[in-house]
Amino acid sequence: MMASLESVIAVTRFGLGAQPQELQAASADPRGWLKNQIRKQGADQPKGKLPDTPDRVATLFTLRGEIKDLKQEKSHSDMKPEDFKGERKDIILPMLKGVRDEIFARTVLAAQTTAPFRERWTLFWANHFTVSSSKLQSAVLCGPFEREAIRPNVFGRFEDLLIASSTHPGMLIYLDQARSAGPDSMAGQFRDMGLNENLAREIMELHTVGADAGYTQADVTEFARALTGFSVGAKRDSRSEQGRFVYRSLLHEPGTRKVMGKTYADRGMDQAMHILKDLAAHPKTAEHISRKLAVHFVADDPPPSLIEKLKTSFLESRGDLSALASALIDAPEAWQPEAHKFKTPYEFIVSGYRAAGAAPADPQKEVVLPLTVLGQRPFASPQPNGWSDAASDWAAPGAMVKRLTWASRFAEYYTQQSASPVDAALSALGERVSGSLKTALTRAESRTEAFAILLMSPEFQRR
């Protein structure tokens, strides 16, 4: 049976690419199939034994101690530099392996989930609130951040998601908030600590109102002053605070703050919370989020009417992300037949596994290495704005060769040798399969070669 074009759109554009039988499952009621994946309790969690943030931070403290001891030993002996490096690596390695476990677990989830819209929606928010592995301390917290701050909140209120992100140790460490102190705070006066405006700026520019919202450097600095005190429990803190969000009044800059025209009285931690809530409800935030969603799901240059619909939903529902997801599904602009979006490397690889009805088995060889070569190692976005959604960023000539290399090797291992190549294509792409693709698949020298062609076809590369 040929699946309807709408079910193909539901499964590839809103979902993560078809698993065997998935197009049939979606074809009776594509919109209902998508809406059934929205649930208040949030996203699915990756399976496996993955330590939470306090555990990770505790390990980090231990490792830091071991490295300190090692440095001591080096200074009191004639340890060779290469031996020092080797031992240091041995200490850090289990930590890095933990990062790999996180990457692997979420990729397996994406490859196997039967609620792929829920997962794509989640990946959008995880990318919106990027915590990157660019430093060791934040590297070990990328996975826990996504599981603890993002996944439970993706169908709740945007305000709660923003606060969960802005108070999570992963974000506070990644964007240098944890040690930021007001110049007139106790710590600023007596402990030679001072202001860091990184998190304040990125919350305004990237997470909420957007760079064109008309705020100034003074607004950023004022917000940064309000945020002082947002920190992470350290080794000297009580055990119940270690590795968790703590508010340190000793770091907090006293006084009234003025951000984007509004005055905020000094109520300690509530001052910044109040600003975060106002930023979450700001019409510029609604616009910024709506545009980003439209770009992610529909087209690099999305129809303004779609952005307007999403914005209306965001404002009328006061940032209810379940309502926003429904508004996206209900918008006719999101169902246009042309497939404008070009899959990012992560989407490409995940959809490859889904087409094969398989999941990766080896974390390093099948997930981390290929995605690194393709330029999208998970949790490693080079900058806090996260990964780009634009085709022009991913379809460079060299990148197309890397996709071809991956597809050919992947097909060697994962081609279903029982199905005909054309049937395999129909099961992945339904009505999208063109006449010329059918011809090419029929003429291929082997099923393996045909599968590589299918994965690289324009119909599969776009969604």
Add this chain to the structure above:
Amino acid sequence: MSTFQLSRRHALTLGASIGVTFLANPVFALTTTAKRKLVVIVCRGAMDGLSVAVPIGDSNYANLRGDIAIPAKDALKLDSDFGLHPKLDGIYALARAGQARIAPAVAIPERIRSHFEAQDLLESGGAHLYGVSTGWLNRTLLSLAPGSAVSALSVGAQEPLILRGKAQVQSWSPGGRMTDEMDRVASVLQDLYKSDPLLGPALASGLSTEMTAEELGGDQAFQPRAVKKFATTTAKFLTKDGGPSIAVFSLDGFDTHANQGSSDGQLAIRLRSLDDVVTGLHEGLGDAWNDTALIAVTEFGRTARINGTRGTDHGTASTMILAGGALKKGGIVGDWPTLADNKLFENRDLAPTLDVRQVFKGMLADHMGVDRKALDTTVFPDSAIAPALTGLV
């Protein structure tokens, strides 16, 4: 089935055989233009210019920077006013030979402190944010004579905005080694992609470039940190007959808000990579280095004062590095505004004395033979106000 059965070996010969029959600017005969090489290194995240070109002669520097100031004794002394960061020893050797210079206070045309907007402006070459959506190096290719032998290569997994636009450019990064089976799939794909305006040309160009890389011995296994090797392979591309004349690198990780470090530390590691890229190109280019000009540039600088977490926040002017055998000898490029309190921009940043576009335009005019009018209007729209800084090469 299409008759456009393109094997990658074919693709290569096809790419290499595009001849040149016509040149609009007779002063720059084919041999000259194609011989001249231009390399642009985009340092992302706002590279701290005050640590790259250390103002050892400025009495305010040490106070403003505290712990993270580069001690004058560590700086590689250029003259009584400036020294280079100690990790830039390769570039320093070039400077001693008159083949590297610094422009210590350059900035993009608008005062922006968002990384992403500032990178957009730096790479698009617009006079205002969102003014143009393609890159100035791509428009440079379009402004050269039709059929010009000048083409460009981007090195890395993603294509940067600076090279994006109508002119087809090559891109390459390690890890794409091809087999014969892949050749067959590739030739089928050429047919399937023929009506896809993005994927078709991209794959054809990628296959041809990968083939070249294999010939040049650059098809090494993927090693994310081996920047010097990237640079040597890029040098091989640049020196190959009919190869690209322009190459672009991106380096990231310069956003040092906390624990920036001084002569060693976070920023020092990044500067070592930058130095490796420059020395890798210098070594790999051999004699062609004499025809090469290189620009290393960032979106903006960092605050003049150290911040509360031993780092620096988003600032305004930063340092640009110019290098290459084509460069003329000379001191610093542009004026030094000083770090005196009353000279800081908005009482926090090094003030700009030179527009990045002036240097870019000067290089493109003198080194690549780009028409002056095109520079003022199409390559850098509405930029007559920022005249080309000539005489650098």
